[in-house]
Amino acid sequence: MVDEKEIEVLSERLEAARGFLHIDEKVKQLSELDAESAKPDFWGDTDRAQRISKQASDIRGVIGDFRAAMQQLEDIRTGWELAGEDPDFADETEALAEDLGRTLDRFAVESWFDGPFDEGSCIVTINPGSGGLEAQDWTDMLFRMYTRYAQNKNWSVEVLDAVPGEVIGLEHASFQVDGRFAYGMLRSEIGVHRLVRISPTDDKKRRHTTFASVEVMPVLPDDIEVDLRESDVRVDVYRASGPGGQCVNTTDSAVRLTHIPTGIVVTCQNQKSQLQNKEAAFRVLRARLYELEERKRAEQIAQLQGEKMENSFGSQIRNYVLYPYQMVKDLRSGIETGNVDAVLEDGELDGFVIGYHRWRVSQ
DSSP states (O other): OOOHHHHHHHHHHHHHHHHHTTHHHHHHHHHHHHHHHTSTTGGGSHHHHHHHHHHHHHHHHHHHHHHHHHHHHHHHHHHHHHHTTOTHHHHHHHHHHHHHHHHHHHHHHHTTOOSTTTTSOEEEEEEEOSSTHHHHHHHHHHHHHHHHHHHHTTOEEEEEEEEEOSSSSEEEEEEEEESTTHHHHHGGGOEEEEEEEEOTTOTTOOEEEEEEEEEEEEOOOTTSOOOOOGGGEEEEEEOOOSSOSTTTTTSOOEEEEEETTTTEEEEEOOSSSHHHHHHHHHHHHHHHHHHHHHHHHHHHHHHHHTOOOOOOTTSEEEEEEOSSSOEEEETTTOOEESOHHHHHTTOOOHHHHHHHHHHHHHO
């Protein structure tokens, strides 16, 4: 049963959340945004209006969640007092306290994400490594795992480019995840993922090891400047392959962008029209160029400091072992589980994602 001491702990945690969530500042900021949106010419600049509306909606959501938690704490206090007279209130109050505890845990996790793009959407790209057909199948398995994880978080997924392999799996996959803290959370997945299993394509049933790399980039706001000139980009169109939107297989709707100065190539074919594919491809290209510049800055800082920075992309971060035993283990945080199906089939990744970020902030 909930006692007075536990209620006091919940109250202290909630007050701490008021500080690290910057609730008072957000209330003031929301008032300013609402005043801005009430101006007669607000929708004269549609892009700016949409950005302000989304920002206000996100802030309103944080404030609403915090106020709901405050009300829940009051309900717990009332339930505790009533439970002294009627034991039937005890179980309900205990359930409320457990639920508030989970909410406060979520508030604490969200406080870890203070990067400029952590709260926004992201683009995830999966590429097969060594292993041939096995690697393509592994790419498809990871693609399903992440899309199910996004569904579990009530995030939306927009597939940008998912090219089926000639036999099994995917040649590569690229998709956008839209949801609050999608980029912040999924930064934990950047790197190489290793799979060990009995190959379904091997008649001799031998054990195979294969790899796939995962890249996660922020969806950049329109006001972020990136050195991207259309004159530096070659645009090729071609006929899309595999499943896609309506008429995707009967028109030259797929788009390939080649950024000539860097050699970066981006393809997109899963939108319904060539124009939509081109817009999505440029979105990915902007993110790639931004990440490239950020990586260069990090390397320059490392040289000045005389330190060797870890290159997380291209480094093995997690093992998924299906044979001779079953285990998924993150090599950074040490988080592991024997319930492989829950991870790969059901997308239950929160333990690994949150475990990584808890490890990261403790370093």
